[in-house]
Amino acid sequence: MAEIIITEFMDEAAVGRLAASFETLYEPGLVDDPAALHAHLTAARALIVRNRTQVNETLLSMGPKLRVVGRLGVGLDNIDVAACKARSIKVVPATGANxxxxxxxxxxxxxxxxxxxxxxxxxxxxxxxxxxxxxxxxxxxxxxxxxxxxxxxxxxxxxxxxxxxxxxxxxxxxxxxxxxxxxxxxxxxxxxxxxxxxxxxxxxxxxxxxxxxxxxxxxxxxxxxxxxxxxxxxxxxxxxxxxxxxxxxxxxxxxxxxxxxxxxxxxxxxxxxxxxxxxTPHIAGVTDESNQRVSHLIAEKVLEALGNKT
Known part of the structure; x- marks a missing residue:
C-alpha cells in the first residue's frame, strides 16, 4: 500500500521526487472517488490535495497512520486544521509559491x-x-x-x-x-x-x-x-x-x-x-510555472515531515 496519496493534479517531476523515497499513489481523479480514497488511506502516512478534497474528520478517521497533509495551494478552507492538530497531523500549505x-x-x-x-x-x-x-x-x-x-x-x-x-x-x-x-x-x-x-x-x-x-x-x-x-x-x-x-x-x-x-x-x-x-475555473493561482513551484515545495515539505529516505 502507498505511503503517500495524491488526490489531485501535481507536477509529474515533483511526484517523481516523492516516489523515489516512498511508495506513492498519484491519481488526480481520486478526489471524485471517496470510497477508493478512503480505502487507500489505510496505510498512508501523507496525503497531498488541492482545494477540492475535503480533509474532514471522516476522511482523517480513515487514515490512522497519517502524519502530514500537503496542500497544493495556500487556502485551508477544505482542511479541518483543528482535527488535524488533534491527531498530531502536520498541515503544510504552499505559502508564497503561487x-x-x-x-x-x-x-x-x-x-x-x-x-x-x-x-x-x-x-x-x-x-x-x-x-x-x-x-x-x-x-x-x-x-x-x-x-x-x-x-x-x-x-x-x-x-x-x-x-x-x-x-x-x-x-x-x-x-x-x-x-x-x-x-x-x-x-x-x-x-x-x-x-x-x-x-x-x-x-x-x-x-x-x-x-x-x-x-x-x-x-x-x-x-x-x-x-x-x-x-x-x-x-x-x-x-x-x-x-x-x-x-x-x-x-x-x-x-x-x-x-x-x-x-x-x-x-x-x-x-x-x-x-x-x-x-474562470479556480485557476488564478495555477500556471505551468506556479504548478511546478507549488508541487516541488510541497514535495520537499512532505519528504521533510516523513524523513527523506534518500
Whole structure:
C-alpha cells in the first residue's frame, strides 16, 4: 500500500521526487472517488490535495497512520486544521509559491474589464466596427482597492503602483508600520469599496467574510467600478453581483472562485448573458510555472515531515 496519496493534479517531476523515497499513489481523479480514497488511506502516512478534497474528520478517521497533509495551494478552507492538530497531523500549505500567478491574474482581469474591447471579439469577427463603444479606460490614474493586504495583495499592489495606479487597502491584521503601506493608503473596508475603480478581494472565507460583498456593499461602489475575486468563493454574494451587473450598476467583474465548486450549470445560470463578466475555473493561482513551484515545495515539505529516505 502507498505511503503517500495524491488526490489531485501535481507536477509529474515533483511526484517523481516523492516516489523515489516512498511508495506513492498519484491519481488526480481520486478526489471524485471517496470510497477508493478512503480505502487507500489505510496505510498512508501523507496525503497531498488541492482545494477540492475535503480533509474532514471522516476522511482523517480513515487514515490512522497519517502524519502530514500537503496542500497544493495556500487556502485551508477544505482542511479541518483543528482535527488535524488533534491527531498530531502536520498541515503544510504552499505559502508564497503561487503569489505571482494570482497577482498577474488580477492585473490582467483589471486591464480586460476596464478596456472592455477584449471581451467583444465576436462583434468584430461578424463585420461590425464599434470603435467608439470599445474605447474603454486605462489602468493608469485609477484607484485600486484591496480588501485584505497579505502577500498576494501586496504583489498586486506593487505591480499596480508601477503601472500608475493609486492604492488603497484595508487589513486589520497587518501592522501599521509594515513596509507594504509605503505604496498603499490604509483605509476602512467602506472606503476601499467607495474609492476603488478596481476592487480586488484577498481575504480568507470565514463567518465574518461570508457574503462580505453583498447587495449593500455593491451599491456603495462606483457604478463603473470592477470587482475581482480570486480569493475564495462565498465572499461575494453571487446573486447580488449578477443582478448589479445586469442592471448596469457595476462596470464589470471577474470571478475565479465560486460558492459552488466545480460550478454547475444550475449555479452558473445566474451569470448567463452578462457581457462584462469574466469567469474562470479556480485557476488564478495555477500556471505551468506556479504548478511546478507549488508541487516541488510541497514535495520537499512532505519528504521533510516523513524523513527523506534518500
Amino acid at each position: 503569489d505571482l500567478s494570482v497577482a498577474e491574474y488580477v492585473i490582467a482581469s483589471a486591464l480586460m474589464l476596464l478596456r472592455g474591447a477584449f471581451l467583444r471579439s465576436a462583434e468584430v469577427a461578424a463585420g461590425d466596427w464599434p470603435r467608439q463603444s470599445m474605447m474603454g479606460r486605462e489602468l493608469a490614474g485609477k484607484t485600486l482597492g484591496l480588501v485584505g493586504y497579505g502577500a498576494i495583495a501586496r504583489e498586486v499592489a506593487w505591480r499596480a503602483h508601477m503601472m500608475g495606479m493609486q492604492i488603497v487597502a484595508c487589513d486589520p491584521f497587518l501592522m501599521a508600520d509594515h513596509a507594504g503601506w509605503q505604496i498603499a493608503r490604509n483605509v476602512s473596508l467602506d472606503a476601499v469599496l467607495e474609492l476603488g475603480d478596481v476592487v480586488s478581494l484577498h481575504t480568507p472565507l470565514t463567518d465574518s467574510t461570508r457574503h462580505m460583498v453583498d447587495a449593500g456593499a455593491l451599491s456603495s461602489m462606483k457604478p463603473d467600478a470592477v470587482l475581482i475575486n480570486a480569493a475564495r468563493g462565498g465572499i461575494v454574494d453571487e446573486a447580488a453581483l449578477a443582478e448589479a451587473l445586469k442592471a448596469g450598476r457595476l462596470g464589470g467583474a471577474a470571478l475565479d472562485v465560486f460558492e459552488t465548486e466545480p460550478l454547475t450549470a444550475e449555479a452558473g445560470n445566474k451569470f448567463k448573458n452578462i457581457g462584462n463578466l469574466i469567469l
